[in-house]
Amino acid sequence: MSNFVQTRRDGEVAVVVVNNPPVHALKHEVRQGILDAFTKANGDAEVKAIVLAAEGRTFIAGADITEFGKPPKAPSLIDVITAIDEIKKPTVAAMHGTPLGGGLEITLACHFRVASPGTRLGLPEIKLGLIPGAGGTQRLPRLVGVEKALDMILSGNPIPVKDALAHGLVDEIIEGDLIAGAVAFVRKALADKRPLRRVRDLEDKLKPFRDDPAKFDEAAASAGKRQAGLDAPRAAIEAVRWTLNVPIDKALKEERDTFIKLMLGDQSKAQRHLFFAEREAAKIPGMAADVKPREIRKAAVIGAGTMGGGISMNFANAGIPVTVVEMSQEALDRGFKTIEKNYGASVKRGSLSQADMDKRLSNFTRATSLEAVADADLIIEAVFEEMDIKKKVFTELDRIAKPGAVLATNTSYLDVNAIANITKRPQDVCGMHFFSPANVMKLLEIVRGEKTAPDVIATAMNIGRKIGKVPVVVGVCHGFVGNRMLSPRQTQAERLLLEGAMPRDVDAAAVEFGFPMGPFAMGDLAGLDVGWRIRRAFGLRAEIADSLCEQGHFGQKTGKGFYVYEQGSRAGVPNPEVETLIAAASQKLGFKRRPIDRQEIIERLVFPMINEGAKILDEGIAYRPGDIDVVWVYGYGWPVWRGGPMFYGDQVGLPYIRDQLHEYAKRSGDKSLEPSSYLTKLADEGRGFASLADAAKKSA
Ligand code: 3H9
16 A cells, blocks of 8 residues: 555445645655555445545645656556546545645546535646646536636636536535545435546537637637746647547647646746745745744734835735824825725726725724834834934834834835844844835845844744735845845946937847836836935936936826826837937947847846846845745746746856856946856856755755
8 A cells, every 4th residue: 555545445435545745746656556546446346436535734736846857757647547537436536725736637537526615726737837737628628618717727726616616626515524525425426326427528518619619719818818928828728729629639648748848848947946936935044943923913004105005905905904104194094095096996897895895994093193003013114215214213113012013114225234223122123025016016025134033034924925925035235135136237227228229129128038018117117216216315326317307207107207108108109308318328428329239138137137146145145046036026027937037047057147247347348247256156166056056955
């Protein structure tokens, strides 16, 4: 008997139970165990029906992703599924937790599926740059219909069990003991002589699409927004289309071939890297196992501006009471108007019910005095980005906050140690850096000050996850990880203008690379005055952007920035005045303008970021290269299929990046482009960033 799969008998029913915690990933031994168990039960004349279930917190959550790219070992998941599909005794999958990917595909070879309340079922392969590779694209549409299947496969999001029941993916929801319920279900099926239909033989839900193939394109188009540049969604649509016109055995083979091609490709490699990087980022090296997060029952946010309002919504959405403090009633009212407008927009879109909006709004307490935060367990300061103001707020918080409260600053650039040290409890202070719009963006940089207590970091991580963020711990430096790496990109974007490019050239190259928008369109959207203010505070100047600001052009909000915006339009058109301004600036600063090609633009934007990332790792500001990748994907729209800047750096090769940076520094005379000593060292030693991740894992 396998260690991972055990069979017990309940009378005439064999119950096959998978046990490979935490999520029963279908590694080789598990596949073998399931195959053996089903083969044995099928051959046993005393067994009349078979139930498949799993121990612990979930049913099988998919193939073992760590096996991808390694030499395959028989039996494959398809071998297992084919064998189950052939069984003539009733088979029933008993699901709980998150039956996902290959885990759900196995159940599609069973005659019946039952599930506990709270089960969430899905085919998330698309999020790993894959399509379902064990029959999901062929069996799911036959069971739930083409529209629902496309929706599930293209979004990758799991559906609640009630939805699954409504669409025929689940035959019954079992309250109470799941396995006992599944056994009772299958006994009844035997007694009623229920026909044993194989999902692969179902045709009725395909018929409307076979009769009218144009309906398929409509269904595919309406199955959610797709990110440009990704291969898997296109492949998934084609695979589901085969249900209409390709015999199932041929389609299953083609599905498998497509899955393997995607699995071996760079996009899936990048997305799998991110899957594990996100989970690694949750682990804090050196954190003792007995460190417990503090309990957060009440939160408070100081500031109801764009950031403060967005931050507070996260808590209200998660059902955590949150007090929002502003200096004046007027500012408070303005802040809440925006919050209500944001919720109202979700209600209009249909993504939130009016009742849920009201419930969320009831979690807010409004206040105009800091004293109102006295009973909060976590206080996040989101006031103006100026050290003196922050210090004043923290001095007050030190006086007012209850002992043990976590005091967090949302600063983007300022020294968290200096803020902490103004209080008598620096161990309770950390940074919680949200990204705009703070109620939407998933990234949360948790800034570890030199005196921050481990349980404060654990608390910030824990609450971050509770409010749906992806938290990453970073150290104190100017701009932490994300903004610090953004800075050389911005510098190069402006340099490229001075040397010969136009904003549209730079933005087009960035979009071609995969960013949702280029640096200049982004600046116009965020407001050029934001960067201008920060640069002035630090005595810095960006010739072109600052000239625009001096003329009162702040981007979209003033109708003019690097682009011109027609009344109410978010799409900018090139601004001829800017082109004149750029030419004049080039002349003034002594640049001889020259044509700059796409490759140089992309490399000049991206390689300096990788160079800065190397410095960040060298200084220990980030624990692992994967943490930096998570920051950039979740906070700055780095294209997922390129895996994050450090992963991309390894793909391109550090020796090439070292040489190109040196070459660009020479050509442009910009010394800041020179490769850092750490990047040079890694490149010279023939190592990539991945070697640092491996080393970090070994020492953990
Ligand atoms: C697939 O099935 C392809 C098929 O169509 C065709 C095949 C031929 N493999 O997330 P957690 C690890 S593709 C290996 O923290 P949670 C994870 O790294 C697959 N390892 O727990 C972590 O390890 P560690 C389709 C996996 O409760 C630990 O388990 N399926 C896998 O927050 C706990 O994970 C998916 O894409 C895996 N498949 O969330 C599902 N899954 O402790 C991916 C997890 O060392 N998984 N691990 O850091 C998930 O979405 C979440 O893990 C889940 C649980 C929702 C299940």
